Amino acid sequence: xxxxxxxxxxxxxxxxxxxxxxxxxxxxxxxxxxxxxxxxxxxxxxxxxxxxxxxxxxxxxxxxxxxxxxxxxxxxxxxxxxxxxxxxxxxxxxxxxxxxxxxxxxxxxxxxxxxxxxxxxxxxxxxxxxxxxxxxxxxxxxxxxxxxxxxxxxxxxxxxx
Numbered sequence: 001x002x003x004x005x006x007x008x009x010x011x012x013x014x015x016x017x018x019x020x021x022x023x024x025x026x027x028x029x030x031x032x033x034x035x036x037x038x039x040x041x042x043x044x045x046x047x048x049x050x051x052x053x054x055x056x057x058x059x060x061x062x063x064x065x066x067x068x069x070x071x072x073x074x075x076x077x078x079x080x081x082x083x084x085x086x087x088x089x090x091x092x093x094x095x096x097x098x099x100x101x102x103x104x105x106x107x108x109x110x111x112x113x114x115x116x117x118x119x120x121x122x123x124x125x126x127x128x129x130x131x132x133x134x135x136x137x138x139x140x141x142x143x144x145x146x147x148x149x150x151x152x153x154x155x156x157x158x159x160x161x
Contacts, residue, residue, distance in 0.1 A: 017145040020154045024066055025134045031059040032127055039119045056110055060103045066159035067096040073157045077150040088140045095133040102126045
């Protein structure tokens with residue numbers, strides 16, 4: 001095997017983290033839109049809640065796993081190679097905590113303790129914070145991810161693709 005081939009494969013492996021993060025964020029954005037559509041199409045609160053529970057389960061689980069994987073594996077690997085990003089990583093983890101709180105509120109509301117407007121409000125809040133978080137994360141970390149030496153399963157680290 002030629003040395004150039006090895007270097008090319010290694011570069012592809014490293015830059016894959018940036019591409020994987022973009023791909024996961026895109027899928028989570030799509031899942032959120034599906035959940036928002038489900039909340040809007042129900043003719044009653046009961047129907048909207050039932051539809052939202054179905055779609056929210058997938059979306060909420062995927063978003064939670066994504067953030068848990070980042071906190072557990074990705075952020076420590078970044079911190080080890082780039083200690084100057086400590087404040088950025090702490091901000092991102094604070095976002096994860098805030099989003100987790102918002103997701104718990106949505107799930108509670110979807111189980112029938114809220115109103116149709118409340119469901120829409122929860123989703124709107126999650127959408128706003130999630131989008132702000134994703135943009136900040138991509139702006140601050142994509143370049144770092146292109147050179148990050150992390151030998152791990154992307155689905156375990158970033159969630160389902």
